[in-house]
Amino acid sequence: MPLPRQEVDATTPKYLRDKYAIAGVGETTYTRGSGRTTRALGTWAVRNAILDAGLKPSDIDGMLDYSGGDSTSATFIAGDLGIRLNFYMDVVGGGSSTEALIGIAIGLIEAGCCKTVAIFRSMNGFSQVRIGGTGARSAAPVSGDMLHNRAYGWQSAGQSFAPTFMRHMYDYGTTPEQVAHVKMFHSRHASNNPKAYYKKRFTVEDVVNSRFICKPLHLLDCCVETDNATCVIVTSAERAKDMKQPLVLIRGVVGRCNKPRLDMHYQHGPISTVAGHYAKNILWPNSGVGPEDVDITGSYDAFTFTTMLQLEDYGFCKKGEGGRYVSDGTIGLGGRRPNNTSGGHLCEGYTHGMNMVIENTRQLRHDADDSCPVGPDGKRQHTYDYREGGCRQVRNVEVSANLGWANPATASAMVMRRG
Amino acid sequence: MSDWSKVTRPIPVPNEWTQPFWDAAKRGVLELQRCQNCGHFQHPPYATCTQCVSTDLKFEPVRGAGTIYAYTIMYHTGDKRFATAVPYASIIVELDDAPGALMAGNLLNAEYTEAKVGRRVEVVFEKLNDDITLPQFRLADAASG
Numbered sequence: 001m002p003l004p005r006q007e008v009d010a011t012t013p014k015y016l017r018d019k020y021a022i023a024g025v026g027e028t029t030y031t032r033g034s035g036r037t038t039r040a041l042g043t044w045a046v047r048n049a050i051l052d053a054g055l056k057p058s059d060i061d062g063m064l065d066y067s068g069g070d071s072t073s074a075t076f077i078a079g080d081l082g083i084r085l086n087f088y089m090d091v092v093g094g095g096s097s098t099e100a101l102i103g104i105a106i107g108l109i110e111a112g113c114c115k116t117v118a119i120f121r122s123m124n125g126f127s128q129v130r131i132g133g134t135g136a137r138s139a140a141p142v143s144g145d146m147l148h149n150r151a152y153g154w155q156s157a158g159q160s161f162a163p164t165f166m167r168h169m170y171d172y173g174t175t176p177e178q179v180a181h182v183k184m185f186h187s188r189h190a191s192n193n194p195k196a197y198y199k200k201r202f203t204v205e206d207v208v209n210s211r212f213i214c215k216p217l218h219l220l221d222c223c224v225e226t227d228n229a230t231c232v233i234v235t236s237a238e239r240a241k242d243m244k245q246p247l248v249l250i251r252g253v254v255g256r257c258n259k260p261r262l263d264m265h266y267q268h269g270p271i272s273t274v275a276g277h278y279a280k281n282i283l284w285p286n287s288g289v290g291p292e293d294v295d296i297t298g299s300y301d302a303f304t305f306t307t308m309l310q311l312e313d314y315g316f317c318k319k320g321e322g323g324r325y326v327s328d329g330t331i332g333l334g335g336r337r338p339n340n341t342s343g344g345h346l347c348e349g350y351t352h353g354m355n356m357v358i359e360n361t362r363q364l365r366h367d368a369d370d371s372c373p374v375g376p377d378g379k380r381q382h383t384y385d386y387r388e389g390g391c392r393q394v395r396n397v398e399v400s401a402n403l404g405w406a407n408p409a410t411a412s413a414m415v416m417r418r419g
Numbered sequence: 420m421s422d423w424s425k426v427t428r429p430i431p432v433p434n435e436w437t438q439p440f441w442d443a444a445k446r447g448v449l450e451l452q453r454c455q456n457c458g459h460f461q462h463p464p465y466a467t468c469t470q471c472v473s474t475d476l477k478f479e480p481v482r483g484a485g486t487i488y489a490y491t492i493m494y495h496t497g498d499k500r501f502a503t504a505v506p507y508a509s510i511i512v513e514l515d516d517a518p519g520a521l522m523a524g525n526l527l528n529a530e531y532t533e534a535k536v537g538r539r540v541e542v543v544f545e546k547l548n549d550d551i552t553l554p555q556f557r558l559a560d561a562a563s564g
Contacts, residue, residue, distance in 0.1 A: 149523055150429050150431075150498070151428050151429055151430070151431050151547075151553055152428075152509050152523050152524060152525050152553075153426075153428070153493055153496065153498060153500075153501035153504065153507065153509060153525070154491075154493070154509045154523060155497050155498055156497040159491060159493060159497070159509070162491035163489035163490060163491050163509075163511055164489070166489050166490060166491060166536070167488070167489040167536065170489075170536040170537075211494065212492065212494040212495075212506070213494055213495045214491045214492060214493050214494060214495065215491060215492035215494065215506075216491075217491075260469075261469065264462075264463070264521075266488070266489065266511060266521060267461070267462075267519065267520070267521055268469075271488070271489050271511070
């Protein structure tokens with residue numbers, strides 16, 4: 001919903017509401033088998049984001065990226081684009097790093113280290129280091145804390161997270177059919193996204209009838225593994241207002257907020273409560289809004305139930321009602337608060353969170369890249385007809401929330417608004 | 420029932436913190452790290468007590484009786500060494516004597532469908548080699564299930 005235009009609380013400068021913007025977004029195609037290095041993919045995505053912002057490479061003077069030892073360095077990408085950097089850092093991280101690095105970028109610019117920061121994630125998540133944990137990752141020796149899982153045949157993200165959903169089902173009566181709606185809605189969204197790797201629409205029955213990976217997770221409860229690079233450009237609102245795209249302002253960020261006992265999250269607090277339970281207490285006060293003000297969400301869908309758990313713990317519904325929230329139509333296009341309108345990780349591609357920020361940025365520009373006709377002004381004329389192959393722009397969207405997930409114990413999040 | 424006979428489990432490598440846990444398991448005893456200052460049990464072992472940051476930590480025997488707190492049934496193996504056992508149950512157990520130190524394990528000697536939240540289980544010991552014995556779980560007396 002629309003927010004007041006002038007709301008600057010000078011007594012809380014650390015919150016920096018509306019002072020920074022996402023000025024450009026870009027990505028490669030989403031593939032399985034890119035045939036390219038992460039360096040080539042990253043250069044491609046950063047270039048696209050620079051062009052999207054209407055900038056020259058020399059306008060970028062800061063660069064951040066994240067990986068789990070499966071990618072390239074900002075130094076290579078910058079050099080390949082002829083960029084001289086005033087600040088760069090390659091960060092270890094996977095899911096939930098996107099919003100966290102946007103927070104770091106704001107801090108860097110605020111500290112005067114640089115002016116405009118490109119953040120990228122480049123990965124061959126299917127053809128090189130598979131995110132699902134098969135291949136080389138499963139052959140390493142077992143030491144230290146891994147005594148808690150590896151020797152018991154317990155390793156991948158799905159295997160690690162599944163008990164959280166199982167216990168949620170036990171505690172609150174949540175059903176596999178309810179969370180299967182997440183895949184159903186996201187697949188409908190993806191069918192209106194020409195970029196999506198999987199554009200096929202799935203039903204709830206398709207999901208619960210697909211084979212088990214680790215009960216209660218079926219194959220179609222799990223995200224896709226893809227090869228791709230993605231980039232967002234962060235700069236001050238003051239600079240961004242003169243750039244090519246409609247202003248998309250950052251209201252507030254929370255970065256890599258944790259449950260106690262990050263390594264064994266279930267040793268502290270209920271296993272069915274995730275880090276958003278804590279992150280919400282930073283996100284909403286920093287942003288000056290609450291869940292009721294949010295028009296669209298980007299709740300990380302590594303699995304169907306991760307979307308549900310986060311929406312619940314950030315307060316979009318009461319604790320325990322996440323199953324109802326994700327299944328009653330709220331999160332679908334045409335619903336009250338659509339989630340992951342690009343199709344997200346379940347359908348569009350797996351980017352460790354970047355594509356959900358990119359999508360919400362485009363939504364807030366009122367320029368989702370669907371199949372609607374382009375008008376004389378060069379902008380899509382959205383039909384708001386959400387049938388297969390049609391529009392995916394949400395009408396009159398003003399405020400978005402991205403809820404990033406690394407694991408049940410770690411969350412980042414960001415609220416953005418249309419400028 | 421899951422067939423574990425052809426599974427070659429990855430062998431845990433003890434470190435300075437976990438060695439007493441493995442030494443006890445080899446003797447067929449479940450010992451967990453306990454803070455001597457505040458009485459908190461924790462697992463896996465750490466350098467400090469996560470409750471009071473005391474470094475006065477000792478290993479104490481606990482009865483291996485507990486309840487399944489959460490679980491998952493594995494149908495797909497990332498680690499191919501487990502391929503012959505699928506589907507199998509991996510469980511998280513809350514011990515009666517050390518509720519703050521949940522333990523992981525497989526549910527042995529039972530159909531994987533027997534894994535349920537709240538089922539009573541007890542520890543058993545699975546010898547992997549001369550050095551490493553793995554604490555595992557089986558259903559406790561059916562009457563208490």
